[in-house]
Amino acid sequence: MTTLFTSQKFRRTAVQVMFVTVVVLLILAMIIVGRTNIADQGIATGFGFLNQTTGWPVSFSLTDVGPRSTYTQVLFAGLLNTLLVGFMTLFFATLLGLFLALMRISSNSLMKLVGTTYVEVFRNVPVILQVFFWYAILTHLPGPRQAYSLADMAFFSNRGLMLPAPSLSGLDIVLFLIGCVAIGFGLKSFKFKKTGLRLPLAILAAVALFVVLLMTGREADVALWSVPELKGLRFVGGVSLKPEFSALLIGLTLFGASYIGEIIRGGLISVDKGKLEAGSALGMSSFQINRYIRIPLAFRAMLPSLSNQYVWLMKGTTVGIAIGYPDYFAIVSTSINQSGQTMELLALLMGGFIVVNYSIGFAMNLLNSRLKLKGRS
Amino acid sequence: MSTSVVPPLPKQGFGNWLKKHFFSTWLNSVFSVLFGALLIWICVKLSNWAVLDAIWSVDDKEHCGHGAGACWAVIQDRGRLIMFGLYPYDEQWRSTLACLVVILTIGLSCLPSLWSIKKLPALWVIGFGAFVLLMRGGFAGLPLVTSEQWGGLSLTIFIFSAVFVLGMPLAVVFALARRSSLPVIAKGAGLFIDLVRSLPLLAVLFAAAVVVPLLVPDWLEGNKLGRVVIAFAVFFAVYQAEIIRAGLQSTSQGQEEAAAALGMPYWSLVVDILLPQAFRNTLPSTINQAVITFKETSIVTIIGFFEVMASGNAAIGGGEWTEQFVEVYVFLALVYFVFVFGLSRYGAWLENRMRVGHA
Numbered sequence: 001m002t003t004l005f006t007s008q009k010f011r012r013t014a015v016q017v018m019f020v021t022v023v024v025l026l027i028l029a030m031i032i033v034g035r036t037n038i039a040d041q042g043i044a045t046g047f048g049f050l051n052q053t054t055g056w057p058v059s060f061s062l063t064d065v066g067p068r069s070t071y072t073q074v075l076f077a078g079l080l081n082t083l084l085v086g087f088m089t090l091f092f093a094t095l096l097g098l099f100l101a102l103m104r105i106s107s108n109s110l111m112k113l114v115g116t117t118y119v120e121v122f123r124n125v126p127v128i129l130q131v132f133f134w135y136a137i138l139t140h141l142p143g144p145r146q147a148y149s150l151a152d153m154a155f156f157s158n159r160g161l162m163l164p165a166p167s168l169s170g171l172d173i174v175l176f177l178i179g180c181v182a183i184g185f186g187l188k189s190f191k192f193k194k195t196g197l198r199l200p201l202a203i204l205a206a207v208a209l210f211v212v213l214l215m216t217g218r219e220a221d222v223a224l225w226s227v228p229e230l231k232g233l234r235f236v237g238g239v240s241l242k243p244e245f246s247a248l249l250i251g252l253t254l255f256g257a258s259y260i261g262e263i264i265r266g267g268l269i270s271v272d273k274g275k276l277e278a279g280s281a282l283g284m285s286s287f288q289i290n291r292y293i294r295i296p297l298a299f300r301a302m303l304p305s306l307s308n309q310y311v312w313l314m315k316g317t318t319v320g321i322a323i324g325y326p327d328y329f330a331i332v333s334t335s336i337n338q339s340g341q342t343m344e345l346l347a348l349l350m351g352g353f354i355v356v357n358y359s360i361g362f363a364m365n366l367l368n369s370r371l372k373l374k375g376r377s
Numbered sequence: 378m379s380t381s382v383v384p385p386l387p388k389q390g391f392g393n394w395l396k397k398h399f400f401s402t403w404l405n406s407v408f409s410v411l412f413g414a415l416l417i418w419i420c421v422k423l424s425n426w427a428v429l430d431a432i433w434s435v436d437d438k439e440h441c442g443h444g445a446g447a448c449w450a451v452i453q454d455r456g457r458l459i460m461f462g463l464y465p466y467d468e469q470w471r472s473t474l475a476c477l478v479v480i481l482t483i484g485l486s487c488l489p490s491l492w493s494i495k496k497l498p499a500l501w502v503i504g505f506g507a508f509v510l511l512m513r514g515g516f517a518g519l520p521l522v523t524s525e526q527w528g529g530l531s532l533t534i535f536i537f538s539a540v541f542v543l544g545m546p547l548a549v550v551f552a553l554a555r556r557s558s559l560p561v562i563a564k565g566a567g568l569f570i571d572l573v574r575s576l577p578l579l580a581v582l583f584a585a586a587v588v589v590p591l592l593v594p595d596w597l598e599g600n601k602l603g604r605v606v607i608a609f610a611v612f613f614a615v616y617q618a619e620i621i622r623a624g625l626q627s628t629s630q631g632q633e634e635a636a637a638a639l640g641m642p643y644w645s646l647v648v649d650i651l652l653p654q655a656f657r658n659t660l661p662s663t664i665n666q667a668v669i670t671f672k673e674t675s676i677v678t679i680i681g682f683f684e685v686m687a688s689g690n691a692a693i694g695g696g697e698w699t700e701q702f703v704e705v706y707v708f709l710a711l712v713y714f715v716f717v718f719g720l721s722r723y724g725a726w727l728e729n730r731m732r733v734g735h736a
Contacts, residue, residue: 012559016561019561019562019565020561020565033592033594034591034592037592038591107398107405108398108401108409109399110399110408110412110416111408120718124668124672124713124714124718125713125717126673126675126676127672128675128679128686129675129709132686133702133703133706136693136703136706140700140702315576315577315578316577318579319579319679321679322678329580336587342591343588343591346588349580350572350576350580353575353576354575358575
């Protein structure tokens with residue numbers, strides 16, 4: 001018996017078996033207690049409720065949902081809302097972040113000062129405070145009749161932002177997708193080096209093809225751009241961004257840009273100066289040095305942190321619930337209140353975010369493994 | 378005799394400084410002029426609004442909203458609400474004192490001379506215990522104030538410090554478990570860490586506030602604040618665990634082997650050799666994580682706690698001060714900024730100091 005306990009192999013196995021047993025027992029206990037607690041409150045279990053109608057409206061959605069939609073439809077609309085605001089945030093925050101990074105590494109001290117001040121201010125204030133702030137600003141704007149306008153094309157009122165938009169029909173969107181696929185294949189199949197055709201020319205050709213497709217394929221009597229106009233008490237035409245959506249987008253973008261800007265700056269300054277000098281010694285122009293040396297190396301260095309930040313920003317969209325933007329979390333939380341199906345909805349909530357986060361992580365890893373220096377792990 | 382060639386000294390003087398920093402190329406000059414003008418315009422507008430045209434006292438509050446300036450009277454009027462929330466008026470000195478104790482504890486734990494695996498936890502237990510006792514009262518003639526009445530900045534500080542104090546040891550446990558040589562424990566810890574990390578903080582806190590009561594027997598429920606703080610600490614710990622794990626990985630293999638050769642037991646190796654180095658190597662990331670956590674305490678507003686963010690919203694929600702939302706939000710931003718900026722400056726200083734010591 002003593003030899004059994006002094007045997008390291010036995011102890012290792014025993015500890016692991018105990019660990020698994022404790023975890024399994026805890027989970028079992030929670031399930032049993034949970035079942036009785038839920039049964040006491042008279043709530044049904046299972047995923048049957050997903051086919052029932054919700055009975056409450058959703059204030060903003062891309063798909064057509066209303067009080068008569070089922071929980072499945074409403075939850076899907078919420079997921080789309082999260083993805084919409086999330087991806088728009090990632091796009092704009094990356095643009096602004098790039099701009100900030102360039103400002104901070106510029107040789108001009110004034111630009112450095114502006115960039116640094118921006119980053120310090122926006123990074124050190126909680127994102128929810130920024131979202132609240134923009135929401136308060138947007139809802140305190142004057143009504144539609146006194147709306148601020150930008151060259152009579154865009155209007156800012158307490159109903160939201162009215163922006164001109166291309167008026168696209170379903171057919172146009174199909175054409176757009178075909179165009180994107182065509183551009184993708186076109187770029188892939190071109191052998192730039194052999195034909196001597198340069199990349200910008202190829203892109204130009206693809207865009208021209210796309211525009212031709214769009215112009216010939218669209219309905220004749222619809223204007224290309226739809227501009228918002230004040231008709232009576234409300235605006236007609238264009239695209240209207242509700243205050244909730246705009247505030248969340250503005251707040252998250254301004255906040256995220258300060259982090260993304262620092263990541264991009266870190267990537268840019270991590271590039272060894274000797275490599276840039278080697279480039280110029282080879283007679284490369286400064287454009288070529290940036291294009292072939294600095295940007296690829298910097299991109300590799302920043303990609304892992306950038307992917308973390310993207311995942312973080314996507315999760316950060318959940319603060320939208322504070323100002324009434326119906327994102328996935330807000331829809332799930334309302335559903336829990338209304339249907340009482342706590343466990344099932346929470347599982348769906350976790351599942352949704354895990355899928356979204358792993359997809360971003362997967363895409364960024366794919367990019368990373370395509371880009372990383374060969375032979376490095 | 379060879380004459381050494383001395384490179385010409387860079388030109389000194391204000392004109393050259395100006396040229397180097399603002400007008401080195403024509404593009405830079407254009408940017409400097411445009412941005413300079415914009416910056417001066419913004420600074421003038423801002424100082425007019427915030428200082429010159431501002432209204433400072435409640436006596437003058439009928440002028441609020443009519444002039445061009447800020448109305449800081451709202452902070453004078455609602456300051457106590459923002460700072461203390463619903464904490465009983467006569468007992469607010471206790472809240473102030475408790476906050477000072479915790480800030481002192483945080484300040485003391487920044488002193489490298491106290492960084493030992495025994496002193497630091499003891500310091501935290503004492504400082505944090507004093508905070509809870511003072512806030513809660515119920516002894517020595519101090520009236521009991523339950524956690525439902527805690528609010529404002531003191532609740533923010535409570536949540537932050539409790540998350541830090543509970544989360545740190547948890548993070549060490551998670552990190553060691555993930556590095557464990559027992560495959561089941563390592564895999565289990567890894568799965569748990571990855572799972573929690575992929576969730577939004579808000580979802581985790583929401584689950585703690587709403588779902589946990591359904592899953593545990595009544596006697597284990599505790600109060601809502603306690604549950605939320607524990608969930609927050611677990612969330613902090615899974616992120617911090619990855620930081621500590623990176624620190625443990627950065628210690629050289631030879632040290633572990635040396636300890637094994639000396640016959641040092643595993644726990645002594647971890648506590649005396651690996652963890653101190655891991656913490657020192659990852660100090661910048663740890664400070665960064667603390668900063669993020671401090672800002673994230675604002676999220677508990679959404680699940681119904683009355684910390685400084687929620688108190689600020691309440692201050693402008695009452696009707697009398699609804700137009701003064703900019704002033705209140707700017708004030709809240711300043712409050713967060715002071716804490717966070719202080720923490721990150723301290724981190725930068727420490728990083729610098731350690732670089733000098735170790736290079």
